[in-house]
Amino acid sequence: MKRLAGCSTKKLLTLSVFSFMLSVSLAQAQQGDPKLTEVYSPVPPVVTPGKACGDAPSDAILLFDGKNLDKWRSVNDSTKPADWNVAHNIITVNKKAGNIETKQSFMDYQLHIEWRIPANITGEGQARGNSGVFLASTGPGDAGYELQVLDNYNNSTYTNGQVGSVYKQAVPLANACRKPGEWQSYDIIWTAPRFNDDGTLKTPAYVTAFYNGVLVENHFELKGQTRYIGQPFYKQHGPCPIKLQAHGDKSEPISYRNIWIRPL
Numbered sequence: 001m002k003r004l005a006g007c008s009t010k011k012l013l014t015l016s017v018f019s020f021m022l023s024v025s026l027a028q029a030q031q032g033d034p035k036l037t038e039v040y041s042p043v044p045p046v047v048t049p050g051k052a053c054g055d056a057p058s059d060a061i062l063l064f065d066g067k068n069l070d071k072w073r074s075v076n077d078s079t080k081p082a083d084w085n086v087a088h089n090i091i092t093v094n095k096k097a098g099n100i101e102t103k104q105s106f107m108d109y110q111l112h113i114e115w116r117i118p119a120n121i122t123g124e125g126q127a128r129g130n131s132g133v134f135l136a137s138t139g140p141g142d143a144g145y146e147l148q149v150l151d152n153y154n155n156s157t158y159t160n161g162q163v164g165s166v167y168k169q170a171v172p173l174a175n176a177c178r179k180p181g182e183w184q185s186y187d188i189i190w191t192a193p194r195f196n197d198d199g200t201l202k203t204p205a206y207v208t209a210f211y212n213g214v215l216v217e218n219h220f221e222l223k224g225q226t227r228y229i230g231q232p233f234y235k236q237h238g239p240c241p242i243k244l245q246a247h248g249d250k251s252e253p254i255s256y257r258n259i260w261i262r263p264l
């Protein structure tokens with residue numbers, strides 16, 4: 001072995017001992033006390049899951065209990081009740097009554113909602129089982145952020161407007177449609193946008209959504225509120241209701257059931 005230039009035997013020995021001790025202490029650190037990296041606080045709250053997949057867990061707020069629409073109201077006139085039809089534990093859209101929204105407002109949440117396109121649905125494109133879950137309702141009409149509800153089982157339309165899209169913003173990652181007549185589900189994680197005092201955007205909204213258990217939106221950053229014409233943009237708001245859309249198609253209306261939410 002060549003001796004390093006300028007190094008005496010004594011110096012080399014010292015260097016060797018030092019590097020040996022260094023490697024021993026590194027090995028000791030890696031094999032050290034595992035408790036140093038264990039966390040015991042905070043303790044996650046106990047949540048009892050529902051009996052079956054899709055059932056509300058113990059800490060969820062039931063937005064529809066199968067009996068009435070007491071937790072909902074008309075969007076056009078917030079003093080009026082939500083005049084959609086309730087029968088057999090199911091809500092069915094009443095297009096004459098317009099959109100409905102929750103009385104309670106939310107920021108970030110986990111939402112479960114199920115819907116059914118009628119088996120005898122007719123129409124095509126956007127006029128085939130059109131409804132929508134507005135993740136934050138910022139007023140009458142289509143103000144807010146729409147996760148599209150539509151029958152795309154055998155029905156094509158612009159892809160950023162098909163079921164599972166953030167309407168006109170995000171093409172869904174998959175078309176996981178079930179046949180008309182079958183119940184379908186959304187499981188949604190919503191992060192509300194935050195605004196500065198002067199109304200400018202502080203942090204955008206994000207959505208993750210599973211459609212019939214299939215990931216269709218993966219932490220998608222929204223560009224603003226849904227707009228039918230033109231580009232989306234943000235407008236300052238705080239906590240908002242969740243809105244369901246009465247699109248007003250000519251065919252049979254769609255139905256909803258099993259709606260629950262966990263504020264985050």
Ligand code: MG
Nearest residue numbers: 130131132149
């Ligand atoms: Mg819609």
